[in-house]
Amino acid sequence: MSRATSRRDARERADLFAFAGFLSPWFVGFVVAGAVPLLVSLGMSLTTFDLYGLSNVRWAGLENYREALDSPRVVTALKNSAVFTAIVVPLGMIVQIALAILLNSRVRFVGLFRAVVLIPSVLPVVVGVLLFKEVVASDDGLLTKLVRVFEPDAFHFWLEDHARAMLIMLMIWSTAGLGMVVFLAGLQEISAQLREAAALDGASSWQILRTITIPLLTPVIFLQLVLGVIGAMQVVVQPILMEPSQFDLYVGFPRDDAMLAPTLVFRSTFVNFDLNHGAALAWMIFLMVLALTLVLFRTARYWVFYGGGART
Amino acid sequence: VPLRPVRRVALYAAVVLGSALFVTPIAPALWGLLSIPYGYAALNSIAISVVFTAISTFSSALAGFALARQRVWWKEIVFVVVLATMMVPWIVLLIPQFVFFYRLGLTNTWWPWVLWSIQGMPLQIFLFRQFFANFPRELEDAGEMDGSSRFRIFWEIFLPNSKPVIAVAATWAFIFVWGDFLTQDLLYISDPNSTLVVRLVRDVGLNQQGFGGSPDLAGAVGGLALYSVPPIVLFLLVQRHIVQGIAMTGLKR
Numbered sequence: 001m002s003r004a005t006s007r008r009d010a011r012e013r014a015d016l017f018a019f020a021g022f023l024s025p026w027f028v029g030f031v032v033a034g035a036v037p038l039l040v041s042l043g044m045s046l047t048t049f050d051l052y053g054l055s056n057v058r059w060a061g062l063e064n065y066r067e068a069l070d071s072p073r074v075v076t077a078l079k080n081s082a083v084f085t086a087i088v089v090p091l092g093m094i095v096q097i098a099l100a101i102l103l104n105s106r107v108r109f110v111g112l113f114r115a116v117v118l119i120p121s122v123l124p125v126v127v128g129v130l131l132f133k134e135v136v137a138s139d140d141g142l143l144t145k146l147v148r149v150f151e152p153d154a155f156h157f158w159l160e161d162h163a164r165a166m167l168i169m170l171m172i173w174s175t176a177g178l179g180m181v182v183f184l185a186g187l188q189e190i191s192a193q194l195r196e197a198a199a200l201d202g203a204s205s206w207q208i209l210r211t212i213t214i215p216l217l218t219p220v221i222f223l224q225l226v227l228g229v230i231g232a233m234q235v236v237v238q239p240i241l242m243e244p245s246q247f248d249l250y251v252g253f254p255r256d257d258a259m260l261a262p263t264l265v266f267r268s269t270f271v272n273f274d275l276n277h278g279a280a281l282a283w284m285i286f287l288m289v290l291a292l293t294l295v296l297f298r299t300a301r302y303w304v305f306y307g308g309g310a311r312t
Numbered sequence: 313v314p315l316r317p318v319r320r321v322a323l324y325a326a327v328v329l330g331s332a333l334f335v336t337p338i339a340p341a342l343w344g345l346l347s348i349p350y351g352y353a354a355l356n357s358i359a360i361s362v363v364f365t366a367i368s369t370f371s372s373a374l375a376g377f378a379l380a381r382q383r384v385w386w387k388e389i390v391f392v393v394v395l396a397t398m399m400v401p402w403i404v405l406l407i408p409q410f411v412f413f414y415r416l417g418l419t420n421t422w423w424p425w426v427l428w429s430i431q432g433m434p435l436q437i438f439l440f441r442q443f444f445a446n447f448p449r450e451l452e453d454a455g456e457m458d459g460s461s462r463f464r465i466f467w468e469i470f471l472p473n474s475k476p477v478i479a480v481a482a483t484w485a486f487i488f489v490w491g492d493f494l495t496q497d498l499l500y501i502s503d504p505n506s507t508l509v510v511r512l513v514r515d516v517g518l519n520q521q522g523f524g525g526s527p528d529l530a531g532a533v534g535g536l537a538l539y540s541v542p543p544i545v546l547f548l549l550v551q552r553h554i555v556q557g558i559a560m561t562g563l564k565r
Contacts, residue, residue, distance in 0.1 A: 022463075023374070025370075025375070033431055038400060125493050126536065289399050
């Protein structure tokens with residue numbers, strides 16, 4: 001045994017200890033507030049465990065899942081979540097990319113404009129929803145005024161009759177800023193020279209966007225797609241708060257087309273105290289997110305381009 | 313010139329006593345602040361946001377440092393686990409957590425936010441990891457030559473040079489807790505003081521319009537506008553670091 005190896009061993013051990021030490025707060029939190037609750041909620045979904053202690057816990061198998069899926073409300077909510085995600089994520093991303101391209105141009109006070117676009121993203125959720133309901137979607141709000149330009153006598157109950165569309169608009173408005181920043185950062189990694197060279201060769205701006213900017217942005221699009229799906233599948237309070245004349249999480253009940261699955265979990269768990277069916281539905285959502293994310297990662301190699309500006 | 317420990321303690325005692333003397337007439341007034349309307353609610357809001365932000369940012373910085381600078385071959389696996397925690401819907405964890413908090417009598421306290429903060433936030437850990445990864449090797453080596461411990465290198469070399477990313481990460485955490493409504497409404501289940509935002513929604517009647525009550529919309533808009541000031545101001549203070557910060561940390565996988 002040479003001195004050098006033992007010194008290397010000692011060093012590796014020291015590195016390992018330091019690594020464990022630095023990560024220990026995260027690890028403790030991860031176990032106590034993450035892994036254990038995740039398993040407990042799996043347990044709750046498979047048994048009759050509830051708020052009132054361990055005395056009446058019985059194994060229920062997949063009973064809770066079956067009962068949940070038998071309820072039309074649950075099926076509708078799951079469908080709604082799928083539709084909501086499928087609309088909000090791509091539409092939101094188009095808005096975010098458009099904003100990012102716009103705010104990447106050389107105009108005066110561009111910092112100010114970026115800040116303005118970001119403000120809705122930092123508003124407390126209650127404030128954002130209240131403003132949206134009162135200013136945009138009320139009977140004489142911006143939407144009605146806009147429609148009346150074309151149809152002077154129009155009268156709409158936006159929140160009642162177009163609940164899902166309003167929810168989607170709210171989510172796109174309140175997440176656009178953060179997404180814009182991420183795309184902006186992506187755009188700034190694409191060298192301007194590339195686009196200038198293409199422009200010199202006579203490419204139109206649409207061609208440049210389609211053949212240079214978008215392909216080089218695909219890593220960012222992929223990142224935002226994954227984060228967007230995860231985020232959209234976790235929306236809980238907005239559907240309740242968006243109910244007309246309602247701001248009470250325990251009373252409000254979203255319209256059929258705006259009831260998302262996590263919202264229903266909240267209702268059945270914390271309003272009806274049906275923790276087992278709540279946990280079953282919650283686990284179904286988790287498995288859906290997991291499956292969707294894995295599928296997205298699988299498809300990545302067919303369309304995500306890690307060649308140019310954004311490094312792998 | 314370094315002072316000897318005894319003299320140091322004496323000096324600190326003198327400084328603390330001296331300043332305490334001057335703050336004594338003001339302290340009861342500060343205490344009185346709690347009894348004004350919304351005093352306790354404001355205290356709760358500020359406390360949960362600040363406590364969460366402080367612990368979570370520190371814990372994330374530690375984890376980010378380990379994931380960026382430690383020579384351990386399986387750190388990438390840990391990083392993937394950190395990112396994978398984002399996939400677990402909050403509501404899945406909230407169900408058993410609520411049962412625990414309820415049974416342990418921790419509803420209506422700050423403890424849930426302390427517990428949640430310990431593991432940091434995935435986004436914060438990501439920001440710190442990417443930022444620390446860009447530091448030149450020589451900085452670390454210089455520290456090691458002096459015989460500094462890893463923690464000391466982190467504390468005295470990396471952290472002081474990371475103010476922009478600390479500001480962005482901390483602001484993110486603050487906005488997250490301050491803007492949240494669900495958990496505050498849920499966990500301040502039977503405290504009439506509750507937190508600022510929950511109190512505001514209740515007191516201006518936003519939550520009972522359905523029962524024939526009409527909300528005090530002017531009050532709601534006024535109160536909630538004031539409530540929105542802290543996150544917006546914080547955001548404006550750090551916003552020039554945000555775009556830069558994300559671009560610099562890179563969108564590398």
